[in-house]
Amino acid sequence: xxxxxxxxxxxxxxxxxxxxxxxxxxxxxxxxxxxxxxxxxxxxxxxxxxxxxxxxxxxxxxxxxxxxxxxxxxxxxxxxxxxxxxxxxxxxxxxxxxxxxxxxxxxxxxxxxxxxxxxxxxxxxxxxxxxxxxxxxxxxxxxxxxxxxxxxxxxxxxxxxxxxxxxxxxx
Ligand SMILES: CC(C)(COP(=O)(O)OP(=O)(O)OC[C@H]1O[C@@H](n2cnc3c(N)ncnc32)[C@H](O)[C@@H]1OP(=O)(O)O)[C@@H](O)C(=O)NCCC(=O)NCCS
Numbered sequence: 251x252x253x254x255x256x257x258x259x260x261x262x263x264x265x266x267x268x269x270x271x272x273x274x275x276x277x278x279x280x281x282x283x284x285x286x287x288x289x290x291x292x293x294x295x296x297x298x299x300x301x302x303x304x305x306x307x308x309x310x311x312x313x314x315x316x317x318x319x320x321x322x323x324x325x326x327x328x329x330x331x332x333x334x335x336x337x338x339x340x341x342x343x344x345x346x347x348x349x350x351x352x353x354x355x356x357x358x359x360x361x362x363x364x365x366x367x368x369x370x371x372x373x374x375x376x377x378x379x380x381x382x383x384x385x386x387x388x389x390x391x392x393x394x395x396x397x398x399x400x401x402x403x404x405x406x407x408x409x410x411x412x413x414x415x416x417x418x419x420x421x
Contacts (some may be wrong), residue, residue, distance in 0.1 A: 251354040256308065258363045261285055261296040267307050272346035274385060280344060281310055288312070294343055297367070299360055309347040309356050311364045313371075316341040318381060318409075322401045327411065331378065338375075339409070342382040351381040361396060365415050372412050381409045 267281050285296040293312060299309040317336040320328045331337060342364050347356045368380045384390035384406045394400075398408035 251351070251357060251359075253355075253359055255302050256299050256356070257302060258297050258299050258360065261289055261298050261310065262325055264305075265298050265300065265307050268297075270307050270310075271349050272309075273349045273352075274346065276385065277344055277346040281307075281346070285310070285312070289305070297360075299347075299356060299364070307348070308321050308351060309345075309360050311345040311360050312343045313364060313368060314341045315341055316381065318379070318401070322403060323379075323409075324399065324402065338377045339379045339381050340377040340412075342368070342380055344383070344385075345410065357392060358396075361393075362419075364409070366419055369412065369419060375408070377412055379409045379411050380415060381407055394413070413414070 263286070270281055271278055281296070285294070288294040289296055294314045295310040296310055296312045298307045300306065301308055318337055318339050319336055320331060320333065335339070345357065345360055345364065347360070347404045365380060370375065371377070381401065384393055384394050387406070390400070390406050390408060396410075398410045401407045401409055
């Protein structure tokens with residue numbers, strides 16, 4: 251896949267999402283019916299992968315500010331953190347790729363883009379980790395493939411410490 255012909259940009263009115271189809275009905279519906287409203291209300295920031303020059307939406311993800319508790323984290327990591335009741339994190343709530351181009355690397359491209367965006371943001375407004383909300387076991391395995399570990403009480407949620415993101419992206 252030629253990633254120089256794909257831009258990742260904030261979802262706007264100009265993006266035609268009607269043909270988007272990732273194989274998970276709830277994720278398709280979200281992009282078509284709710285994502286713009288969530289963006290307007292600042293509940294979530296949706297980003298779309300757009301092919302150039304034909305402007306087709308090939309994939310998307312959403313980011314939001316959220317919190318976790320020390321009990322969500324494995325002991326070895328929790329021990330190093332202050333005992334605040336809640337700790338800041340960045341939530342990668344959804345990530346999906348158009349079914350026609352699955353298996354060609356766009357999922358990885360979007361995940362790395364989301365991690366990079368989260369890291370840049372965390373330099374200004376701190377977050378200790380990126381947490382992903384996998385909607386199924388299969389989706390969770392995708393994130394596991396990249397080393398994201400399950401949260402203690404929420405097996406379908408996985409996380410990567412922001413320090414690890416910084417190390418990974420500086421390599
Ligand atoms: C999961 C999803 C985003 C992957 O996107 P994709 O573009 O097909 O994935 P890529 O081609 O970038 O795959 C990158 C790597 O992840 C691996 N991978 C992809 N899906 C995987 C899965 N479900 N489990 C384990 N590994 C997976 C690939 O084998 C590849 O590994 P390699 O680099 O070692 O060859 C896509 O299949 C999708 O949109 N699924 C439906 C929606 C969904 O479940 N979203 C996730 C949670 S909200």
